[in-house]
Amino acid sequence: xxxxxxxxxxxxxxxxxxxxxxxxxxxxxxxxxxxxxxxxxxxxxxxxxxxxxxxxxxxxxxxxxxxxxxxxxxxxxxxxxxxxxxxxxxxxxxxxxxxxxxxxxxxxxxxxxxxxxxxxxxxxxxxxxxxxxxxxxxxxxxxxxxxxxxxxxxxxxxxxxxxxxxxxxxxxxxxxxxxxxxxxxxxxxxxxxxxxxxxxxxxxxxxxxxxxxxxxxxxxxxxxxxxxxxxxxxxxxxxxxxxxxxxxxxxxxxxxxxxxxxxxxxxxxxxxxxxxxxxxxxxxxxxxxxxxxxxxxxxxxxxxxxxxxxxxxxxxxxxxxxxxxxxxxxxxxxxxxxxxxxxxxxxxxxxxxxxxxxxxxxxxxxxxxxxxxxxxxxxx
Numbered sequence: 001x002x003x004x005x006x007x008x009x010x011x012x013x014x015x016x017x018x019x020x021x022x023x024x025x026x027x028x029x030x031x032x033x034x035x036x037x038x039x040x041x042x043x044x045x046x047x048x049x050x051x052x053x054x055x056x057x058x059x060x061x062x063x064x065x066x067x068x069x070x071x072x073x074x075x076x077x078x079x080x081x082x083x084x085x086x087x088x089x090x091x092x093x094x095x096x097x098x099x100x101x102x103x104x105x106x107x108x109x110x111x112x113x114x115x116x117x118x119x120x121x122x123x124x125x126x127x128x129x130x131x132x133x134x135x136x137x138x139x140x141x142x143x144x145x146x147x148x149x150x151x152x153x154x155x156x157x158x159x160x161x162x163x164x165x166x167x168x169x170x171x172x173x174x175x176x177x178x179x180x181x182x183x184x185x186x187x188x189x190x191x192x193x194x195x196x197x198x199x200x201x202x203x204x205x206x207x208x209x210x211x212x213x214x215x216x217x218x219x220x221x222x223x224x225x226x227x228x229x230x231x232x233x234x235x236x237x238x239x240x241x242x243x244x245x246x247x248x249x250x251x252x253x254x255x256x257x258x259x260x261x262x263x264x265x266x267x268x269x270x271x272x273x274x275x276x277x278x279x280x281x282x283x284x285x286x287x288x289x290x291x292x293x294x295x296x297x298x299x300x301x302x303x304x305x306x307x308x309x310x311x312x313x314x315x316x317x318x319x320x321x322x323x324x325x326x327x328x329x330x331x332x333x334x335x336x337x338x339x340x341x342x343x344x345x346x347x348x349x350x351x352x353x354x355x356x357x358x359x360x361x362x363x364x365x366x367x368x369x370x371x372x373x374x375x376x377x378x379x380x
Contacts, residue, residue, distance in 0.1 A: 011079035015134055018071075021086045022130035025093060025123055032120055037112070038101045049103060050164060053115070056096035057156040060122055063089045064129055064152035071133045093123055108166025109271045110173055118162055121155040167262050170270040173278070174255040180281045181248045184288045188244065191292070192237055195229060233295045240291050240300070243307060247284050250311065251277060254318065276314045283307040 012020070067085055070077045077085065100119045103112055129152055163169040229237065254277060262270060287303040290296065 011083055014071075014076050014079055014082035017079070017082045017086050018130050018134055021090060022127050022134070024090070025127040025130070028093070028097065028123055029120060029127075032097055032100070032116065032123065035097075035101060037104045040102070040104075044104055044107065046107075046164070049099070052102075053096070053099045054160055056092065056099050057122065057159040060089075060092045060096055060126065061153045061156040063092045064126060064149050067129065067133065068149040089126065093126060096122060106267065108169060108267045110274045111163065111166045111169040114162050114169050114172070118155070118159055121158070122152065125152040125155045165264050166267045166270050167258070167264045170258055170262065170274045171255060173274045174251065174258060177277050177281045178248065178251045178255060181244065181251060181284045184281075184284050185241070185244045185248055188237075188241060188288050188291070192241075229293055229295070233291075233293065236291055236295065236297075236300060240287060240304070243304065244284055244288065247280050247307065247311060250314070251280060254314075257318075272317060276310070276317050279310045280307070280314065283310050 011017070063085070067089060070081070070085060076082075096119055100115050103115055105112065129149055163172050254273065258270065258273065283303070283306050287300070287307050290299040290303045
């Protein structure tokens with residue numbers, strides 16, 4: 001008669017099982033990022049979907065608590081008990097992924113991105129928890145294991161906060177874009193206010209007096225010219241900030257228009273607006289970064305051109321939207337119209353052949369008028 005020991009399946013040690021589970025969860029992340037919605041003949045039930053997603057998140061949070069409790073004290077769980085908790089964690093993670101896959105594209109790409117992001121956060125947080133438990137000694141309940149467990153709970157608690165339809169999702173993403181551009185604008189304004197072109201020069205003048213050549217002394221070149229704005233640089237700041245204000249004002253206006261006129265059924269149009277609006281924020285960021293000293297004039301020119309092209313692209317999309325009324329489109333166009341000449345001027349790099357010529361003034365002549373744009377000032 002064979003012994004019971006011989007017939008029992010071999011189980012890896014507890015920590016080895018956790019390491020294997022962490023690796024498996026990590027392998028799921030790329031699949032979730034590119035995974036497509038599952039095709040089904042059943043009609044989508046919005047209420048059931050959100051109930052299932054919330055229940056799945058609660059289940060994952062509970063399994064994270066159990067896992068932390070078992071591995072935060074001695075003795076460690078047996079291989080059999082570890083196998084059971086690992087299976088439960090795996091099932092909970094697979095379940096919430098499956099719920100995400102059940103959300104069809106027809107409900108909106110923007111909404112699916114938010115649900116996908118929440119799902120990825122939960123899976124990643126659980127993998128982090130497993131890795132912390134592996135690295136933390138038992139009985140270290142005050143260390144990183146509970147912190148990571150809390151990160152799983154926080155990720156799961158965000159699920160009920162996800163917008164429930166594509167219009168609400170679009171408004172959330174537009175709000176984030178507005179806030180991002182607002183922060184970039186305020187950061188740049190603060191940098192301008194705090195800028196002291198003579199900072200450090202008085203203290204360095206005596207120490208460096210013997211190190212400068214007669215030619216440098218004649219030119220009067222400051223020693224910190226890479227950390228402040230020259231007079232030519234400062235001439236760029238006002239029009240560049242005006243462009244940032246125009247981007248901010250237009251995004252705020254778009255958010256208002258979507259809130260007032262957007263319809264939940266117009267899924268594709270909402271996705272299209274969010275898609276093009278998302279291009280504005282990084283363009284603003286590039287422009288703001290390009291005008292920090294030392295200023296590279298070619299980079300500024302390219303950044304201005306990209307931002308203006310994307311702004312015009314956004315305006316063109318909106319003007320052809322079914323739910324934007326004509327007067328709203330006209331008001332929105334007033335934000336970018338004064339700067340439209342920048343696009344054509346940016347196509348002539350000869351204006352930038354010499355940074356100390358009148359080319360700079362010609363290049364930004366159209367941008368300067370943005371300061372007098374009533375709409376941009378009103379919404380800035």
